[in-house]
Amino acid sequence: MIQKLSVPVSVTLVFDHRRRTAAPTQVVFDGREYRILKVGFHHTYRRGRTLFQVFSVAAETVYFRLVLNTDNLFWTLEEIHDGEAG
């Protein structure tokens, strides 16, 4: 089931200077740690002048939509999908 929400979340993001990539590698949500296995898509949007970085990522059994506010560097979890239809 896909659930929309808006909650602060802890995210580890790694910048690899050799590959020139930056991507979340770990999410801590609801007391559990999830290792990110795949970045499905990355895009950005602006609200006013504030730039938001959106990472659509998948752990083993869960999908997360993680949004980084580049003004304050806070992460928000906006969507979670447990892999089930609906």
Next chain:
Amino acid sequence: MTVRLVKLGFNPKPPTVMHLDLNSCFASVEQQADPFLRGRPVAVAAYDSPGGCIIAPSVEAKQAGVKVGMRVRQGRSLCPELTVLPPDPNKYRAVHLALRKLLETYTDKVCPKSIDEFVLDLEGAPAWRRGMVQAAGEIKRRIREEIGEWLRVSVGIGPNRFLAKTAASLRKPDGLETIDESNFRQVYRRLAVTDLCGIKTGNLVRLNGQGIFTAEDFYLADEARLKAAFASVAGYYWYCRLRGWEIDEVVFGRRSYGNSYALPKSLTDPEELLPILLKLVVKMGARVRRAGWRARGVHVSLLYRDWSHWHRGQVQAETVFDDRDIYAAAVKILGACPYRKPVHTLAVSCFDLVKAGSAQMSLFGEAERKERLARAIDEINDRWGQYVITPALMLGTGENVPDRVAFGGVKELEEAVMAAV
């Protein structure tokens, strides 16, 4: 005087035009973002409520019979495991911009036709010398590697835009087809007239009236017969198009700005429509001013739940650019509507555009004061976000008039490209 019509043969030039169509665009992008949706029936709908309109089913949903335009409840009855998602325009615009950037590495003649369709002319480009089919294969591979491995495009190659688009529609998803001098007759033989882009019921009736029932009949018809069918220059355009000659490489300038909103629940009373009308005006007004325009005309359109339609445009005494003036004109137009029926879609637009600098100055500086105020409000909204400062009447409109991608439009995409630069 009699004019002798010259019989035109099929364009013998090697095909250089490529049409790319991102298959099931919105749904595929959602499946790209969320790997758990891949291989499953997914539909992006304007609203995920049962009455919401499906705007993009995934390949898997299409295989289950789900089609564009169906209601969510109908889609779910055909495919109970259907996952329905609301649109995420920013995600789709990001894919559009990434595709555009990738295609511009092949030629500077890249023309977006909609959010999920591009036309490239590779004539003289290094990729063309390597071969069109090889270039198309390389583009498909690069899209999977550089933008998203779940994204598939159907590519059509032809001597003109029309045949390239027709070729792209021959095999979906992930097709790669060419129509040229060597095979166009075979292709026409297996297509219905309505398979051709631009021929729907109205034109079909016109063609049937001239004894044209198949795509091949259409091709074989001479110019005089096509002119008789369409009763306009359109007959000559079709005569050229079907023979691979380019007549669609036309760029139309911006002639209007507009915003519309399909109401989630029926509203009949104009009083209830006014806050939404104002929100549409505020959204449109900011776009008009950002692009440096003013407008002489304001237009309001109402599509009712019974699918009847009422609209009216009015040219103003002075050019308008301020939301208050556009809104006042729109309210006046709406007040002239004689019907009180449940409204499905409300739309407002500005037409007869003039560049802001060329508009006549007002005698007492009223327009200049309004302009400064509008500019100040726009700057605050640009800094802190859309609708930070709004007219009080707009309070309570909340989630109404959300961000949307215009169907088949490219003008709005130009604004997205400008914003990304």
